[in-house]
Structures are given as C-alpha cells and as structure tokens.
Amino acid sequence: MLTQEETPLRTVTSGKTLTVFIEGDIDHHTARQIRSRIDTKVYIQRPDELILDLSRVCFMDSSGLGLILGRYAKAVELGIAFKVANPTPEVRRILDLAGTERLIKIETAHQARRAW
Amino acid sequence: MAKAKPVNELKCAFPSWSSNEALARSVAASFAAQMNPTCEEVSDIKCAVSEAVTNAIVHGYRDTVGEIQLILKLYADRTFSAEVRDRGVGIRDVEEAMRPLFTTDPEHERSGMGFTIIENFTDSLRVVSSPGKGTRVIMKKKLSMLPLAK
Numbered sequence: 376m377l378t379q380e381e382t383p384l385r386t387v388t389s390g391k392t393l394t395v396f397i398e399g400d401i402d403h404h405t406a407r408q409i410r411s412r413i414d415t416k417v418y419i420q421r422p423d424e425l426i427l428d429l430s431r432v433c434f435m436d437s438s439g440l441g442l443i444l445g446r447y448a449k450a451v452e453l454g455i456a457f458k459v460a461n462p463t464p465e466v467r468r469i470l471d472l473a474g475t476e477r478l479i480k481i482e483t484a485h486q487a488r489r490a491w
Numbered sequence: 492m493a494k495a496k497p498v499n500e501l502k503c504a505f506p507s508w509s510s511n512e513a514l515a516r517s518v519a520a521s522f523a524a525q526m527n528p529t530c531e532e533v534s535d536i537k538c539a540v541s542e543a544v545t546n547a548i549v550h551g552y553r554d555t556v557g558e559i560q561l562i563l564k565l566y567a568d569r570t571f572s573a574e575v576r577d578r579g580v581g582i583r584d585v586e587e588a589m590r591p592l593f594t595t596d597p598e599h600e601r602s603g604m605g606f607t608i609i610e611n612f613t614d615s616l617r618v619v620s621s622p623g624k625g626t627r628v629i630m631k632k633k634l635s636m637l638p639l640a641k
C-alpha cells in the first residue's frame with residue numbers, strides 16, 4: 376500500500392490548464408508535501424491556468440487556507456490564472472470564513488473535470 | 492455548564508510531531524461520538540482541535556519537540572470541552588494573537604486564522620498563556636439536542 380507521503384498527485388492537463396486533484400486531509404502535516412508537489416508541477420509545466428480541485432478533500436483547517444493562498448500568490452507572481460474547484464461544504468465554510476472569494480475564484484460542481 | 496462534573500473524561504499526551512495532528516482530531520471526534528453529534532458538529536470539533544494542536548506544534552514547540560496534552564470532557568447538558576496544553580514558548584499578548592489574520596509566522600504560509608476558526612466553530616474559547624511557561628487553549632461546544640420522537 377502507498378503511504379500518504381507516496382500518494383501521487385493526480386493532475387490533468389488540458390491545453391494550457393493544469394488541474395490538480397488534492398486528496399485526503401489538508402492540515403499542517405500534509406500541506407508541506409502537497410505544496411512542494413504542486414509547485415514542482417507548476418514550475419515544470421508553466422500552465423496558463425492552475426485549478427486546485429478540492430472535491431476529495433474531506434478535512435481542511437487553516438493550514439489549508441495557507442496552502443491555497445500561497446499557491447494563489449505564486450500563481451499571480453508567475454502570471455498564471457488561478458481557481459479553486461468543487462470544495463465540499465466543510466471546506467467551503469473554511470474558505471468563506473477567510474473571505475477567500477474576494478481574491479480567488481471558486482468554481483462549483485457542475486463544471487467539474489474528473490481525473491478518474 | 493461550568494461547575495458540573497463531567498459524565499466522561501479522556502486525557503492523553505503525545506509528542507509534538509506534525510503527524511499527531513490527525514491523531515488528535517480523530518481522538519476528539521471519537522470521544523464526542525458518544526453524544527451522537529451531528530456531522531457538522533463533528534467536523535467543527537475536528538477543525539477546532541486541529542487548530543489548537545497545530546499551534547502547540549508550530550508555535551509552542553517551534554524549534555523543539557515537546558509534550559502536548561489533550562483533555563476532553565463531556566457534560567450531562569451535552570457540552571463538549573477540549574483543552575490543549577503545551578509547555579512551549581507561550582504567548583506575550585493573547586489578545587493580539589487572537590485577532591483574525593494575526594500571525595508571527597507568515598513565511599511558513601500560516602494564515603493567521605487558527606483562533607478565528609476555533610471561535611467560529613465552538614461556543615467559547617479561552618486562552619491562558621505565559622511567556623516561557625506554555626499555553627492552555629480551552630474550548631467548549633454545546634452539542635444540539637436530539638429531536639424528540641413523535
């Protein structure tokens with residue numbers, strides 16, 4: 376069995392859009408690995424648009440907010456459009472508490488792109 | 492709610508490794524399960540406990556590994572309480588620390604929203620801290636009543 380550390384990050388590239396499907400809990404422990412794997416992928420691919428799909432994230436705390444805001448800042452720096460897609464209701468509450476939508480576009484279910 | 496004896500209580504201690512963040516919130520959720528909380532209440536408890544434990548790890552024991560205590564209590568009136576204790580660096584100005592977006596660690600992508608999330612997801616939050624001695628974070632949440640059978 377793969378440990379959480381070894382789980383590959385599922386990504387889908389369509390044209391110049393890179394969609395990253397995050398799976399599992401996002402907390403301070405997991406955020407470190409998720410962050411470096413997203414950043415590596417982005418630096419290699421240099422997409423025009425980066426989408427973080429959160430449909431498989433059942434738990435997220437403020438470390439997840441840090442991760443999302445951090446990827447947003449990086450995307451802005453690199454001139455990459457940035458979006459968050461399909462947060463579960465639990466994750467949505469955290470995003471809303473921080474007023475994330477003032478900065479970041481949050482796309483919901485029906486436009487979902489699927490990696491499986 | 493304040494003086495009553497708890498109907499159940501769980502105390503545990505673990506090292507401040509980040510892998511224990513998930514463990515701590517699972518323990519809190521499992522403990523609360525005996526009161527049949529709603530899914531939303533469970534999710535609030537997990538998040539609030541995760542925030543306090545993460546703070547003990549990343550701020551309290553910033554450059555070291557120390558012991559974190561988690562004390563969980565349930566009262567007959569369906570109040571859940573969780574206390575997270577560390578013997579780390581402590582907080583100089585608690586009021587400032589609790590302000591939304593305030594963080595002393597922006598370079599590690601901290602959002603400064605930890606205390607704000609705990610406040611929003613529980614009914615009361617108390618932080619007792621002294622520099623050099625450590626921090627106690629005590630949160631309480633009243634779980635909703637089961638609907639009456641018709």
Ligand SMILES: Nc1ncnc2c1ncn2[C@@H]1O[C@H](COP(=O)(O)OP(=O)(O)O)[C@@H](O)[C@H]1O
Pocket residue numbers: 437542546547548550551552577579580581582588589593594595596601602603604605606607626
């Ligand atoms: N257990 C703790 N020990 C020492 N300092 C703490 C502790 N918990 C919180 N703090 C301080 O309070 C600040 C705010 O905490 P929080 O709202 O969780 O935001 P963040 O963790 O993102 O910085 C922290 O940046 C830190 O300075």
Ligand SMILES: [Mg+2]
Pocket residue numbers: 437542545546604605606
């Ligand atoms: Mg925090």
